[in-house]
Amino acid sequence: xxxxxxxxxxxxxxxELIFLLSVGVLVVVxxxxxxxxxFNAFWVDSHFNVADVLRVLQRExxxxxxxxxxxxxxxxxxxxxxxxxxxxxxVTRTDLPFKATMKLLFLVPFMLPAFIGALAWKMLLSPRAxxxxxxxxxVLGFDGPLFDIYSYAGIxxxxxxxxxxxxxxxxxxxxxxxxxxxxxxxxxxxxDLFTITRxxxxxxxxxxxxxxxxxxxxxxxxxxxxxxxLGVEIGVYNIxxxxxxxxxxxxxxxxxxxxxxxxxxxxxxxxALILWAQNRVLAKGKYQIIAxxxxxxxxxxxxxxxxxxxxxxxxxxxxxxxxxxxxxxxxGGLKTYGLPFDLENMTWANYNHILFEWDLTRDSIWNSITLxxxxxxxxxxxxxxxxxxxxxxxxxxxxxxxFLGMLPFSVPGSVIALGVILAWSGxxxxxxxxxxxxxxVAYIARYMAFSLKANSAALEQVHDSLVEAAxxxxxxxxxxxRDVVVPLVRPGMIAAFFLIFLPALRELTVSVLxxxxxxxxxxxxxxxxxxxxxxxxxxxxxxxxxxxxxVGEILIKRLVTGKSGA
Amino acid sequence: xxxxxxxxxxxxxxxxGGLSFxxxxxxxxxxxxSMKESMLGGLKTAFLKKHPDVKIDFQSAGAGKLMAxxxxxxxxxxxxxxxxxTSEVPDxxxxxxxxxxxxxxxxxxxxxxxxxxxxxxxxTAARLGTLGIAYNTRLIKEAPKTWDDLKKPAFKGAFGxxxxxxxxxxxxxxxxxxxxxxxGFFEALRANGAKMGKGSGQVVDDTASxxxxxxxxxxxxxxxxxxxxxTLQLVYPPEMLVVPSPAAIFxxxxxxxxxxxxxxxxxxxxxxxxxxxxxxxxxxADVKIPDRFKQLPAVEDAMxxxxxxxxxxxxxxxxxxxxKFTEIMQKK
Numbered sequence: 001x002x003x004x005x006x007x008x009x010x011x012x013x014x015x016e017l018i019f020l021l022s023v024g025v026l027v028v029v030x031x032x033x034x035x036x037x038x039f040n041a042f043w044v045d046s047h048f049n050v051a052d053v054l055r056v057l058q059r060e061x062x063x064x065x066x067x068x069x070x071x072x073x074x075x076x077x078x079x080x081x082x083x084x085x086x087x088x089x090x091v092t093r094t095d096l097p098f099k100a101t102m103k104l105l106f107l108v109p110f111m112l113p114a115f116i117g118a119l120a121w122k123m124l125l126s127p128r129a130x131x132x133x134x135x136x137x138x139v140l141g142f143d144g145p146l147f148d149i150y151s152y153a154g155i156x157x158x159x160x161x162x163x164x165x166x167x168x169x170x171x172x173x174x175x176x177x178x179x180x181x182x183x184x185x186x187x188x189x190x191x192d193l194f195t196i197t198r199x200x201x202x203x204x205x206x207x208x209x210x211x212x213x214x215x216x217x218x219x220x221x222x223x224x225x226x227x228x229x230l231g232v233e234i235g236v237y238n239i240x241x242x243x244x245x246x247x248x249x250x251x252x253x254x255x256x257x258x259x260x261x262x263x264x265x266x267x268x269x270x271x272a273l274i275l276w277a278q279n280r281v282l283a284k285g286k287y288q289i290i291a292x293x294x295x296x297x298x299x300x301x302x303x304x305x306x307x308x309x310x311x312x313x314x315x316x317x318x319x320x321x322x323x324x325x326x327x328x329x330x331x332g333g334l335k336t337y338g339l340p341f342d343l344e345n346m347t348w349a350n351y352n353h354i355l356f357e358w359d360l361t362r363d364s365i366w367n368s369i370t371l372x373x374x375x376x377x378x379x380x381x382x383x384x385x386x387x388x389x390x391x392x393x394x395x396x397x398x399x400x401x402x403f404l405g406m407l408p409f410s411v412p413g414s415v416i417a418l419g420v421i422l423a424w425s426g427x428x429x430x431x432x433x434x435x436x437x438x439x440x441v442a443y444i445a446r447y448m449a450f451s452l453k454a455n456s457a458a459l460e461q462v463h464d465s466l467v468e469a470a471x472x473x474x475x476x477x478x479x480x481x482r483d484v485v486v487p488l489v490r491p492g493m494i495a496a497f498f499l500i501f502l503p504a505l506r507e508l509t510v511s512v513l514x515x516x517x518x519x520x521x522x523x524x525x526x527x528x529x530x531x532x533x534x535x536x537x538x539x540x541x542x543x544x545x546x547x548x549x550x551v552g553e554i555l556i557k558r559l560v561t562g563k564s565g566a
Numbered sequence: 567x568x569x570x571x572x573x574x575x576x577x578x579x580x581x582x583g584g585l586s587f588x589x590x591x592x593x594x595x596x597x598x599x600s601m602k603e604s605m606l607g608g609l610k611t612a613f614l615k616k617h618p619d620v621k622i623d624f625q626s627a628g629a630g631k632l633m634a635x636x637x638x639x640x641x642x643x644x645x646x647x648x649x650x651x652t653s654e655v656p657d658x659x660x661x662x663x664x665x666x667x668x669x670x671x672x673x674x675x676x677x678x679x680x681x682x683x684x685x686x687x688x689x690t691a692a693r694l695g696t697l698g699i700a701y702n703t704r705l706i707k708e709a710p711k712t713w714d715d716l717k718k719p720a721f722k723g724a725f726g727x728x729x730x731x732x733x734x735x736x737x738x739x740x741x742x743x744x745x746x747x748x749x750g751f752f753e754a755l756r757a758n759g760a761k762m763g764k765g766s767g768q769v770v771d772d773t774a775s776x777x778x779x780x781x782x783x784x785x786x787x788x789x790x791x792x793x794x795x796x797t798l799q800l801v802y803p804p805e806m807l808v809v810p811s812p813a814a815i816f817x818x819x820x821x822x823x824x825x826x827x828x829x830x831x832x833x834x835x836x837x838x839x840x841x842x843x844x845x846x847x848x849x850x851a852d853v854k855i856p857d858r859f860k861q862l863p864a865v866e867d868a869m870x871x872x873x874x875x876x877x878x879x880x881x882x883x884x885x886x887x888x889x890k891f892t893e894i895m896q897k898k
Contacts, residue, residue: 126777338796533772
């Protein structure tokens with residue numbers, strides 16, 4: 001830190017004050033909106049009312065939405081887990097060529113927003129006009145489309161492509177950490193590969209598989225974009241989409257907002273069940289995962305399968321990353337949607353229009369970047385202070401603080417957005433509805449948990465003795481914090497910043513419920529342009545968003561690795 | 567130490583961002599509209615040339631979004647909008663009922679064609695939107711001539727209508743067609759495999775791509791795509807869907823004089839000539855439709871062929887109509 005010593009107020013050192021302040025922030029930003037949802041769902045005209053809730057629950061559209069959510073997220077969980085586990089095993093436990101590169105490549109789908117993927121696949125696989133289907137019908141003489149993306153299977157397929165890394169990361173981590181001597185001793189005792197896999201490897205990795213699978217399920221339950229892009233046309237919608245339609249149609253009417261609160265409650269309960277299941281699995285897993293210092297695990301020799309499996313991996317990446325991305329950029333360059341990709345039909349005009357001429361899209365890029373920066377900065381600093389209270393201070397009731405902060409981590413984005421609408425649209429004296437501030441408040445609530453996680457992890461590594469030593473040497477608490485603690489946790493803070501900035505940049509689920517005429521985010525602009533039939537502009541903006549995201553990722557990698565050396 | 571610089575840079579960006587969020591505080595004429603930005607750009611330039619003293623700002627979004635914003639503004643005590651200009655006629659009747667609109671008979675009212683019943687100046691049609699049948703010329707060789715042609719095998723499985731819950735014009739069309747021809751018409755279309763799409767723009771794009779062979783399509787969206795080279799054509803059956811887009815002044819607007827100037831400009835020959843450049847019908851017979859929009863009928867002709875719209879019924883039966891339509895279109 002530089003020496004421009006800022007005068008720090010005397011009260012800053014008082015743990016109680018910080019504690020109260022953090023509780024205050026979390027209550028106002030996080031707990032209050034959440035509580036309002038339950039309150040509004042069950043409390044009508046100043047009395048407790050279950051009949052209305054039951055009425056909403058009994059509507060066909062409600063349980064249809066719930067059923068669809070379960071079918072879709074269930075399907076995605078199964079396929080995503082299989083794909084993720086398979087590739088994780090392939091890159092950690094076999095002698096696949098270029099393993100390290102492959103491992104990095106399998107993480108790329110994480111960077112791509114799923115709804116942009118959905119747009120791309122719509123262009124590729126819509127039944128009559130999708131480029132792949134056209135190829136099969138027009139050139140190869142098929143009778144009908146190869147695959148209809150507007151279907152349950154289509155939605156599951158697209159979500160799988162972009163969500164499988166949840167399992168991939170968990171499982172490849174577990175496989176790498178696993179103590180290979182366990183398998184070796186089994187082999188020495190005469191067990192064959194099948195027995196080893198069944199009796200040793202799978203039980204050891206199972207907790208990671210299950211917890212990754214539940215992450216996929218949680219994410220997919222709460223996911224808006226893909227279902228909204230691919231499902232609505234065939235009448236398939238999940239709870240977030242139904243909430244969106246209710247809010248969209250409401251034009252401020254309170255009845256639809258209340259219906260949405262009931263739906264949100266259903267969503268929260270389902271998410272809570274999933275998390276509960278995950279905690280049970282993880283608690284059990286603690287006995288089984290043995291985090292031995294990494295010995296190199298024995299690799300399975302793939303022999304003749306080496307090349308075919310490598311081709312499979314490359315094909316998978318080409319199909320799920322390269323093809324959709326290329327489609328997005330190409331369609332973004334078409335004069336109008338539906339023309340063939342001839343050079344004469346291509347133009348830079350769409351990109352030019354979006355970046356330099358069109359207020360709507362320029363605003364959206366500006367909004368997303370400033371919102372992302374603001375949310376990341378605020379949560380980063382608030383997160384440090386709150387984590388400090390949680391990790392280092394001895395104040396009573398800090399468990400409550402931790403609970404509050406982590407709450408939005410498990411709460412779906414549409415629920416947070418709804419809570420924010422209830423809290424900040426004038427009912428309590430402050431009206432932020434349709435301004436950019438309401439999105440900011442929602443982002444802060446949503447991403448606080450990310451910051452708490454990163455900062456607590458960093459703070460836990462700072463031993464108390466350091467602060468005590470500084471205090472003993474005569475430094476004030478503020479000085480000790482500034483000169484000792486903050487420099488040490490800075491990597492955690494920076495990590496928190498980017499953990500929040502990048503997801504916020506491509507966020508759709510929350511902002512689609514909160515945007516106003518001049519406060520579209522990039523996600524909202526892409527989504528509404530697509531809905532308005534401006535497919536080429538939508539694709540061009542999606543292309544620009546992808547460029548921004550990828551450049552952002554690369555910068556972070558640079559920055560974070562550069563930092564650790566300093 | 568570099569990270570300190572980085573952070574202060576971020577702060578600076580944030581500060582600038584915050585300033586620009588708050589920078590809209592000065593007095594301006596706010597027009598909330600669902601019209602296309604390309605049209606608004608032309609109007610803004612021409613209006614500023616004529617009235618350099620009036621600062622004008624368009625807030626453009628879907629009609630539903632704008633109404634939600636107005637509802638929120640009303641609740642907080644001050645409607646920021648001075649002028650509302652969308653294609654959701656029922657909204658205007660509702661606002662009028664609540665006494666929020668200022669009746670104003672435009673300066674050149676004599677020259678205007680008025681499609682709205684019980685006209686009292688609370689809102690004045692500023693353009694006439696039409697919906698016709700857009701079809702993909704690669705896939706449909708013989709243009710449909712009547713609404714009943716859509717029941718023919720050529721359109722099997724691939725005629726699209728936008729979702730009336732999402733699109734105001736789609737709702738209006740569904741309401742008007744169902745009242746004119748009865749629900750049997752949509753049942754027959756569904757039996758021929760017609761589909762419900764999403765936004766009213768998206769069905770046109772899906773038609774251009776060939777996902778649909780034809781769709782119930784808004785004029786300017788379709789004509790814009792034809793202009794850009796899409797293999798589309800737009801035709802109108804004898805009974806036409808004509809949906810006016812009214813403009814209205816809010817009673818509590820602090821800029822009433824400026825708002826009146828804007829309405830007058832919008833309805834002047836000059837304003838209407840700009841509107842017509844976008845591929846939609848004017849409300850004046852003395853404004854010529856550009857030659858490149860040869861698909862559009864003359865204004866008087868369109869008014870004559872237009873199906874009657876009972877706005878009161880359209881307003882009160884919205885939920886039931888959407889439900890019925892959705893039921894029919896999602897029947898397996």
